[in-house]
Amino acid sequence: MSYLQTIRSRYPKFARRSSAALRSISLVGEHGVFYFRAFREIGHAASAYRKETLRVIAEMGMGTGVLAIIGGTVVIVSFMTLSAGALLAIQGFASLSDIGVEALTGFFAAFINVRIAAPVTSGIALAATIGAGATARIGAMRISEEIDAMEVMAIRSISYVVSTRVIGGLVVIIPVYSMAVLMSFLSSQLYTTYIAGQSSGVYNHYFYTFLRPVDLLYSFLQAVIMATTVMLIHCFYGYNASGGPSGVGFAVGRAVRASLIAVVSVTMLVSLAVYGTAGNFDLAG
Template sequence: MLSTVRNALGAPLRLLDDLGRQAEFYGKGVIWIPKAVKSYKTEQVRLIAEVGMSNGALAVIGGSSVITFFITLFAGVTGGLQSYDALANLQLEALGGFASAIINPRLLVPIIAGAALAATVGSGFTAQLGAMRVSEEIDALEVMGVRSLPYLVTTRLVAGMITIIPIFAMAMVGAWVGWKTTQVGFFGLSEGTFDHYMQTFMQWQDVLYSFAQAIGIAVVVISIHTYYGYTATGGPAGVGLAVGKAVRTSLIAVLTAELAISMALYADSDAFRITG
């Protein structure tokens, strides 16, 4: 009974300890960016190629960029279907282009692209670093005088920040194509009407802010996945558990970061008004 009470009372403290260790790890990963860029150029280039195009069978189909494109394409199809049905109930289906211009860059694409990044690039990083940790390769790097954190973690963080730009661009195109194809091709909405409202309400600030959100989400996702991989224990089974924890945590973090960034950018926005 006493041990149960002790464990229950100690859980919040253990959570705070874990959050503190993670915050220290993330801070060190960011601080080491100048050294990683300067000292590990070859490894940096290799990781950029790996993140952008993946390796093995995934590289044949174009890697993370093409995978993310198809994920957001089908997300755009779903969004186009739902928005058309909702607008049709109000006799406002002509505003399909307006919905695409607002929802895709502000909400749909950052969230879906962040989830895709966690499922593809992030989980791969966790598995790689976890395998290196349990096989004592990270300890071997330290013995050889190589700082493992900037070499293994910060280089991956920089690679993610660089490659998220083309990956996110593909995601944005996929969402717009899926949205327009659904409403124009399947529901018969006039292409001219769709393009008119799309171009009228599409703002370059939204696209710019959307890419800023993508970079922030990439930093969050990769930091979380590298932490769980870098600190993995318990052999191969422990690596699998680390991947699962990293994916769950990063998905929650993506939604939290998107909420915080969207509120900061758009909570007091007066970018458009619809009056009748």
């Protein structure tokens, strides 16, 4: 008997009045237990299921099937951050030109790309590509009883199915996010200097003045936390999918919704923890 069922049997009136709150509390507890088990099995997955871990890393990085033709997640994330960086430069240059300080477009690229634009865009892309694919794959394994068959064969399903994907997400996010940041920087510079006509010297001066190396480290830390959160959420919904193919689709939708909320929440929490109320820059020069 689950914890929620125990509450309902002992306190029926209270359960009827607060069933929604109890379901939410129970769901939070299920998430916490699942995440703890996934982290606990990481060491076992890395040692016992090395081939599966390598396969998952390759699948996440370059994709499978049609997705592999265009370069997989690397190309998708890079293109999305390239678009975000270009949009930032377009809006920033136009807005700053209205008050006569368009020279500060380089500051926009160095400050906003690293702290907000690149992390959020990369997180959304990860949720829509790697995350959704993981939920669909694990959900299909659940409804076809492959996960139950693993348990019968004494294979740790959490370790084989979930922990390997968490490891893959942690490994893949470093090169993927490196490309994302570089593409956001490149697109902002190309638009400002080649299309808007600003001097390269002016742009580079403000860009390198306000590009703090420690901000890049914090940005990578934020990306790692995002990747881990996205993978755990999507694996949870895929692992607990039910109801046939339609149930898998429903699980994918709920997982994407939850992971998008998590991406924005991680951005806000990391920004508050690292920067607080101080911007950590002096606008001068």
